[in-house]
Amino acid sequence: MSATAANHNSRYPLLTAIVLALIVAAMNIGLWWWGNYPRGPEDWHGKVGGYALSVFQRYQSPFKQDYPSDDEIAADLKLLHRYTDHIRTYTMRQNPQLYRLAQAEGLKVMAGAEIDKRLDNNEREIDLLIAKARAYPDTVTRVIVGNEVLFRNDLPPEQMMLYLDRVRAAVHQPVSIAEPDYIWLKYPELVQHVDFITIHLFPFWNGVPVSGPSGNPHPALDQALGAYQQIRQRYPDKPVVVGEIGWPSNGDRHEYADPSVSNEAIFIRDWMNAAKAEHIDYYLMEAFDQPWKENLGEGRTGAYWGMFNADRQLKFPLTGPVVEDTSWPWKAIAASLLALLPMILFARRFSRFKLMGRFFFAALIQLACGLIVWSATLPFNFYLSWVDWTMLTLLFPAQIAILAILLINGFEFTEVLWRRDWLRHAGMLTPDPPEKQPFVSIHLACYNEPPEMVQVTLDSLAALDYANFEVLVIDNNTKDPAVWQPVQAYCEKLGKRFRFFHLEPWPGFKAGALNFGLKETAPEADVVAVIDADYVVRPDWLATLTGHFHDPKVAVVQCPQSHRDFEHNRFRRMTAWEFDGFFRIGMHHRNERNAIIQHGTMTMVRRSALEGTGGWSEWTICEDAELGLRLMHAGYELVYVDELMGKGLTPADFKAYKSQRYRWAFGAMQILKGRWQWMTQKGPLSAGQRFHFLTGWFSWFADALHLIFTLMALFWTAGMIAFPQYFSLPMQLFLIPVIGFFFAKAIFGIVLYRARVPCSWYDTLMASLASMGLSHAIARGILHGLTRKKTSFVVTAKSRRLGGSGFAAFAPVREELLMAVALTLCIVGMALGYGTRYIEGTLWMFILAAQSIPYVSAVIGAWIAHKAGDKAG
Numbered sequence: 001m002s003a004t005a006a007n008h009n010s011r012y013p014l015l016t017a018i019v020l021a022l023i024v025a026a027m028n029i030g031l032w033w034w035g036n037y038p039r040g041p042e043d044w045h046g047k048v049g050g051y052a053l054s055v056f057q058r059y060q061s062p063f064k065q066d067y068p069s070d071d072e073i074a075a076d077l078k079l080l081h082r083y084t085d086h087i088r089t090y091t092m093r094q095n096p097q098l099y100r101l102a103q104a105e106g107l108k109v110m111a112g113a114e115i116d117k118r119l120d121n122n123e124r125e126i127d128l129l130i131a132k133a134r135a136y137p138d139t140v141t142r143v144i145v146g147n148e149v150l151f152r153n154d155l156p157p158e159q160m161m162l163y164l165d166r167v168r169a170a171v172h173q174p175v176s177i178a179e180p181d182y183i184w185l186k187y188p189e190l191v192q193h194v195d196f197i198t199i200h201l202f203p204f205w206n207g208v209p210v211s212g213p214s215g216n217p218h219p220a221l222d223q224a225l226g227a228y229q230q231i232r233q234r235y236p237d238k239p240v241v242v243g244e245i246g247w248p249s250n251g252d253r254h255e256y257a258d259p260s261v262s263n264e265a266i267f268i269r270d271w272m273n274a275a276k277a278e279h280i281d282y283y284l285m286e287a288f289d290q291p292w293k294e295n296l297g298e299g300r301t302g303a304y305w306g307m308f309n310a311d312r313q314l315k316f317p318l319t320g321p322v323v324e325d326t327s328w329p330w331k332a333i334a335a336s337l338l339a340l341l342p343m344i345l346f347a348r349r350f351s352r353f354k355l356m357g358r359f360f361f362a363a364l365i366q367l368a369c370g371l372i373v374w375s376a377t378l379p380f381n382f383y384l385s386w387v388d389w390t391m392l393t394l395l396f397p398a399q400i401a402i403l404a405i406l407l408i409n410g411f412e413f414t415e416v417l418w419r420r421d422w423l424r425h426a427g428m429l430t431p432d433p434p435e436k437q438p439f440v441s442i443h444l445a446c447y448n449e450p451p452e453m454v455q456v457t458l459d460s461l462a463a464l465d466y467a468n469f470e471v472l473v474i475d476n477n478t479k480d481p482a483v484w485q486p487v488q489a490y491c492e493k494l495g496k497r498f499r500f501f502h503l504e505p506w507p508g509f510k511a512g513a514l515n516f517g518l519k520e521t522a523p524e525a526d527v528v529a530v531i532d533a534d535y536v537v538r539p540d541w542l543a544t545l546t547g548h549f550h551d552p553k554v555a556v557v558q559c560p561q562s563h564r565d566f567e568h569n570r571f572r573r574m575t576a577w578e579f580d581g582f583f584r585i586g587m588h589h590r591n592e593r594n595a596i597i598q599h600g601t602m603t604m605v606r607r608s609a610l611e612g613t614g615g616w617s618e619w620t621i622c623e624d625a626e627l628g629l630r631l632m633h634a635g636y637e638l639v640y641v642d643e644l645m646g647k648g649l650t651p652a653d654f655k656a657y658k659s660q661r662y663r664w665a666f667g668a669m670q671i672l673k674g675r676w677q678w679m680t681q682k683g684p685l686s687a688g689q690r691f692h693f694l695t696g697w698f699s700w701f702a703d704a705l706h707l708i709f710t711l712m713a714l715f716w717t718a719g720m721i722a723f724p725q726y727f728s729l730p731m732q733l734f735l736i737p738v739i740g741f742f743f744a745k746a747i748f749g750i751v752l753y754r755a756r757v758p759c760s761w762y763d764t765l766m767a768s769l770a771s772m773g774l775s776h777a778i779a780r781g782i783l784h785g786l787t788r789k790k791t792s793f794v795v796t797a798k799s800r801r802l803g804g805s806g807f808a809a810f811a812p813v814r815e816e817l818l819m820a821v822a823l824t825l826c827i828v829g830m831a832l833g834y835g836t837r838y839i840e841g842t843l844w845m846f847i848l849a850a851q852s853i854p855y856v857s858a859v860i861g862a863w864i865a866h867k868a869g870d871k872a873g
Helices: 003-011 013-035 070-081 098-105 119-135 157-170 181-186 188-193 219-234 261-278 291-296 299-303 328-349 355-381 386-418 451-462 481-494 509-520 541-550 570-591 607-612 623-633 654-674 676-680 687-695 698-722 732-756 761-773 775-787 807-833 839-872
Strands: 086-088 108-113 140-147 175-180 197-201 240-245 281-284 440-446 469-476 498-503 527-531 554-558 603-606 637-640
Touching: 013 328, 013 355, 070 098, 086 281, 098 108, 108 119, 119 140, 119 157, 140 157, 140 240, 157 175, 157 188, 175 181, 175 240, 181 188, 181 197, 181 219, 197 219, 219 240, 219 261, 261 281, 291 299, 328 355, 355 386, 355 732, 386 570, 386 698, 386 732, 440 451, 440 509, 451 469, 451 481, 451 498, 469 481, 469 509, 481 498, 498 509, 509 527, 509 623, 527 541, 527 607, 541 554, 541 603, 554 623, 570 637, 570 732, 570 761, 570 839, 603 607, 603 623, 623 637, 623 654, 654 676, 654 775, 654 807, 654 839, 676 687, 698 775, 698 807, 698 839, 732 761, 732 839, 761 839, 775 807, 775 839, 807 839
Parallel strands: 086 108, 108 140, 140 175, 175 197, 197 240, 240 281, 440 469, 440 527, 469 498, 554 637
Antiparallel strands: 527 603, 554 603
């Protein structure tokens, strides 16, 4: 952006924000219009050839023995008579009054008897068929004995021929049996026992699309006409009637055939015009949507074959262009209005971002609002069962949470990529002369740490280029004297600056040890610095950073956690770069609003602030993050300096890596519960600080949601495989936002890593694998932290532990391995049971595969750690 444009934006931020929001809102409406672009099949004028008719109303079903009244049937017949003079029925025992009412309305009926394996029922159906044909000779103009009986293999052809001969002898109307076209080719002898041939043509079930390339623009219509002509040519002496033909307006995609209102309109209008030109006698399948037919084995599609919906409204016009969703303008406007004010507020509040950044996040807000409107309205396009509504009720709040997480991640993405400058940037300072240096008390808490590792850390502290400091080594609860006594001796060797304390027994974990150290701190100390026992610090750490404490508002100076000795160990390398991402990206993002997470190493705290706010909290296992929040609440500033002033060791193996992240997640929930009011109510914390501490852990909540959703998905998939009559494929409504979130989160993470973390593509991908492998540990930490008060403080092992067999490598990831196996079995089961016939089934398998990635990543990470440990050994 040019300097002139930047100045203009800064002078007129509100105007720029309004214009930007209106542009995005207009684009949103344009996308809705594009998605519902009018499609123009040839107009239809005149009467419909006929309708296959089932007169059950919206909530009625033969399975519930709930049948329509005379008035309801009469109203349906009156409505249909406006469009056609002919209807077709399928059973004589259900709604027998229909023939009387059809006669009164003046409709002609092709009456059908329901024939199946129930021989007694067949007899009753045939007797009633004969009786009605005789009673209403002017109304019943044709007779059908059985519908797709041979297609279902209910009875042999010989039995059906006997039934046909019997009915032909008893009635004066022409008689037939209704079957798909290929059945007539398979059983040519059947033709001798009928007066006309009735065929069913369904290009949809053959997986043929309505529209094709320019060379074949009407593949579904062409197939239907081809099948009809084949029967005509094979049996030229018999009249041919198309007993069923149509297209569903909704439901599950079948191969290349897509159910939609526009596709139904195009196919039916094209078919009626072609049938008129070819003088084809036909009955559209069907008059009214029948929601109860979802239970007949066709899946969700079975409910949506009507030209009218279940509320008796015509789904599409017979002339003029066709629109998929006639209510799209209201939905588009609602989505734009819902997003308009948030977009304006964001673009105005963050006018310091580059224009592209403001546009991107405004578009993200608009997308979220559009998905909310779409998700809230789409269910009303379906005839949902109580099971579907239950799933919707459970998952809709989860979708809102997913969108919230997406916006939070998107805000970080926008600020990091499209800021002009960091507002709060702190760096290294010119060292003070010794007489002006604050006195620093460095506290190093140990628990069962290898003496040689601690000695390396002590050597680096002894080499500090700083005059005024002391080092307190606090060993708490190490049982073996052979571990802590060498450290004590080493401190004595280093001189009076180094003081050693062994505490046993001692409560409060690390916080308890640090509180003890606080009491032993030299009276003249102004600053307390904390490092871990495995860190090697730079000599200029204190000299170049303590100058920040000359500002009385500053309570904390925090440097990144960083690592050493990882370059030639694949596991340590991937974890080192995974850690680095937060300090290069997330900490800068939080630092803009003085909301950094204080960490328990490479941190310096003003002593008076630390003691004045109560010291280190022993009620949480993340005492460092809690202290940072408490100091912000007290009105202090926390300074983040992105300089690698010290380097430690990565976790020794995958078990240590997992336990560390579990502890952080558990502690975060302790803080969230313990300081809930601070984060949700106005007070000393700024809105930005409350935002970061309330939402900063949302990505971890996403891991918890992932675990819950995966368990639900396993249950639902098992149900779909074992009991498909009760468990239907999830609607796209549930699937698309989840898939979109998966891709968006992956893209955000990788793009930010490439922009901010100085590592190779290989290291980026391996860091992503390491991060995903922690998902299950984080989810358990979040859920346990929300439901439990305390847990054990497990110190992260940094030195290599003795390995075991290859099988033992997976011991730390037993649960992840079981989840990965379960998801794999579900994918195989779905592939065998559903294949790729339905887009929802394919999407569901994709989601199961995506859900397995964190668990597979954990298994791979554990194996890499095991092999890397073997090489180190």
